[in-house]
Amino acid sequence: MLENIKKSYQANNTQFIITNNEGVVIDSDNTLFTIEINSFLSNIHPFFENFVDIIGQDNLNFSCVHLKTNNTEVICDISTSFLSEDKYLIIITDFSKHYQSFQSLAQSRNETAIEKEVLAINNQVLKEKENFKNKFIANFSHEIKSPITSIIAFSELLNKSKLKDEQREYLDVIRSSSQHLKSIINDILDISKIETGKLTILIERFNFKNLINQVIAEYSVKCSDKKLEFVYEIDSNLPEYIESDKTRIRQIIKNLLDNALKFTKEGSISLYIKALYKRAGKLTFSIEIKDTGIGIEESEQERIFNRFNRVESLKNVEGVGLGLAIVREMVNLLNGNLTLKSKPNLGSSFTLEFKAKYPLVELDTEKKKKISKAKTLKKNQTKHRLLLVDDNNDHQLSIFKILAQSNQYFLDIVNNGFEAIESLKKNHYDLILMDFKMPLLNGLDTTKAIKNLSDKRKSSIPVILVTGNLIDSNLLQQKDVLFLDIIEKPFEEETLLNAIERAVK
Template sequence: MKDITAFYEMKEKAENAGKAKTHFLANMSHEIRTPMNAIVGMVELIMREDISDTVREHVYNIKSASTNILGIINDILDISKVESGKIELVEDEYEFASIINDITNMAVVRIDEKDIDFLVEVDSNIPYKLFGDEIRLRQIIINLVNNAIKFTKKGYVKLRIESSKINDNKVSLSVSVKDTGIGIKQGDLCKLFESFKQVDTRRNRDIEGTGLGLAISKSLVELMGGNISVESTYDKGSNFSFTITQKVTNYKGFAQVEGDNLEKNILVYEEKYSDKESIRYIFDSLKLKADYCSESSIFLNMLKSNRYSHVFASYKFIDNYKDFILKMNADVKLISMINRGEEYHILDNVTYIQKPIYCLPVASILNDENISLLYSKDCSDNQISFIVPDAKILIIDDNAVNLKVVCGFMSQYEMEMDTAFSGFEALEMVTKKKYDIIFMDHMMPDMDGIDTTKAIRSLTGEYYKTVPIVALTANAISGAKEMFLANSMQDFLSKPIDSKKLNTILKRWIREELKIHPRESRLVKNTPEEDKSIIKLDLYGIDHEMSMKKNSLDIEDYIDILKVFLKDGKSKVDKLEYYAREELKRYTIEVHAIKSSSDSIGAYALSKQAKILEGASKSGDINIIFDNNTEFIAEYIKILNSIEENINRLRHKRDNSYYNHKEEISKDELNKTIQDIKKALDNFDSDMAIDLLNQIKNTKLDNTYEKIIDKTLELINIFEYDEALECIGEIS
């Protein structure tokens, strides 16, 4: 006999310590995510403002750093759940294509600063719909791709996914991520999947990361019943691979070329060997006949001797040989393969596809499907698919900063927004007004989001039982979404808010009859219908029509961008000469900013000049700068002057045109509005003050009053409330 009481006491202490750690990390997750939500949200709102390219670059870096912090928080939470045995799979039906699209978009962003290629080789016969934990599968692949990108400085990172049928209900997925990175020593391979471990730390000291990604991936693969392995050669690269089983709900291949389209005859021009082999894999997978070449003379000979239905080639190649190709075969379809970061202009009768290319977009082209084939590069993409000016929305959060952030995201939908700081306040508001959707914070004092939701559902009337309530929370713990859905909420939106997820939720829950698609019905902003003809531009050195077409801008949006370009240019043009002589690093930053902003407005020649000067500055070639800088500045000034002349001309025409359409305002009404503005400023309610100022600005006013209002608005925007009060007081 042996007394094992001490053993069980130690076991119980260890289990309690594990529970305490998990509970602590869960609470810390929320506490850290709340301020991080404010940071990420405010940064995205700043990026929507009219700011210079230099400021935008700084703000984007803040956002990237914040996103990295959130990634670390998620990793720590995941590894803590793994260690405590709390991590679990949440299986559901999903479309395989969505995983590939997400991973491809993510990788394009991650390699943006690196001279490497991301290649995607995915078997087109992988079933269209699978059943499993889509989120965890995506997490594993992204971890492996991120890891490969992190340790690869040149060459490529290649993702390959293949499948094999097990039976009528299951398929085996084989995933590999191969890179040409720094590789791993054989003695370090056994340490790779340990938590908080990064091998060869002296060599990799400049590589950021917690060392948790591979450990989490290994645990998740094993939880799915699979296994993960790695092969590596030091200084040459690595290959991580894993195999898992997924259930199948639809065996049709996720990327298929249909019917007669299989008979297409295709010619591919690709100079880079690795890209050509990946493209070959794509067409072989789709069971399509294709010819390949990497020399222009061979390409032209092949074009003469064969009749091709489609030609895939680089943008520069098609730009150079488009007329010749069409002369040889007027019916051929041209597909321009855009390299990451490549500058290009829209050519007529050319389809654009951005690398990395894989089987789904290629199949879409050959099936003549009308979809976007250019991946979004920026996680701050703010395009919305509709507006809902007649919709009423209630946002509940006990944190004032969070409320401002959420309202900022919602404002682009032009809906009527109300806010509440507590569950009790929200309850009172929903009894007075019927909202189309309610966003409910979870963690609130006194009455949390779940209790408030239950209280709303208990009110008498069908509306209170069915009004869509969406949880707003920083709680990222597994099962949170299920908890909210089980407590009478319809959906779940995590903080920090993702624009695309918000758009999806609003699209899902707001009634269809309330939605207006802006591009279909939008008139030119603030312009009477009969006066649209006054907006005509005659700009020196700028192809504004090409820029508007390339960036999907209407004339008013484009003019707004011109105003920002003009304001930014005036602030820096006088300093360029000094920076070129005295501060080369600052000169590099400024010409880099001019390069991208010039391209965005269609000043393509100026952008190319800036690019040459940027390259010379980075390499320290002072002679090129001295020889070209004076001419560059002179051209820059001409363009700025041309923009200013056009804007002033339009402003003068509009002033005369708008005045006839403005409403009269009585002296009493004007005085009352001025008093309301003063009251708003006394209460530091800048939003109310700005709304009231804009209301009277759109009435028939004396020019002196208009200048006072403009000055007051400027002072409010820089938070000079006392000066704004004094300024608006000049109207009497």
């Protein structure tokens, strides 16, 4: 049985031909090609044209020969064998499937190798693009924040001067536009930080109720300006201090309130903050922001959290479509939860839920009295001497003007890190305001040099970094060692004064 099976398979893919020494076919089984007896072997295919010259050599082998005659095409192996003085056996074996399979495998391997090479090239290109983007954003951040800082600072100073009504109207436009530009730039930089993993969360203890009261004060005015009612309800069971990221919590609340203001023309905006769980130093709290604005179609509700996406019917509304995307990213970084309920023309409700820790013992009454007393004595304090290290003339002038109005500080100004160290050798300062990006010696290296001074009195002078550069995780890790505080440009006048006041107490 096995012999019959072998013969059957062999008969299907192998042709045997007997020729004489002149290449004339004596016999053929015609399995693959039909060839007449007494015809020439070359009639099968031009491949056999020169066989007469070499056929006398016994046991010749040819591999992967492509033969095509009439409608038959095969990839085969050909071998010859000597039978007698003038007879030769030619064996043609069809290995088409084998060679085609091998070719496909080789091609697949080549394609895989090529794909890997292309992928490596693409990854390199993407890496180079990413590096270029990061460098561009870092420079863009510093270069564009610097003029905006000056515009905002001088606008505030000008606002305190005597102006005609028409001049004040122009100034209001400048202030509003610069604040809007500041908001857009901060959004773009925040998205960049998120993409590169450089938006870090800094967990620290802060006065939660103070933060809420500041937000309420700010948006009571903003709502009043738009003739909207501002409703708020703060749970009395909330602790005064919590441990979380103060900056991100404030930014999330403000982004959502700004969003509500943008899309509410009449009615009210509401802020509700509740303690959902409070026990043994652990707190779960919710923040709900409601408005009576235009509302959002259900089909749009997921899309509006994507970057640069906005409600289709509101393309003419100012903004670049990043506020809600940033909110969701920050909520995720804080391991919080965000839900949205909205109906067209009936307003929207954004609800946030966060977990935090809180101190079991609040500041006692005596400490609060001391703090209150320190504030009342502020006006009678001796003037403090500050050193500003900044190479930008506009920044120097704006900070000088801000401090001059407070009438509580003397200010020395130098242009770079080397001048700062030389000035420290001759004078003592209560605080140093340090720019980051400067020629010769940047703010980070200058601060390290100051901290390494042998004079402990000078090396312990607190330093506040005032920067327009992106603040990455590396800089944040060095914050507690090198800097008392970090202020990002563009900053508000109040932000700068409050930070200085805290530093010199």
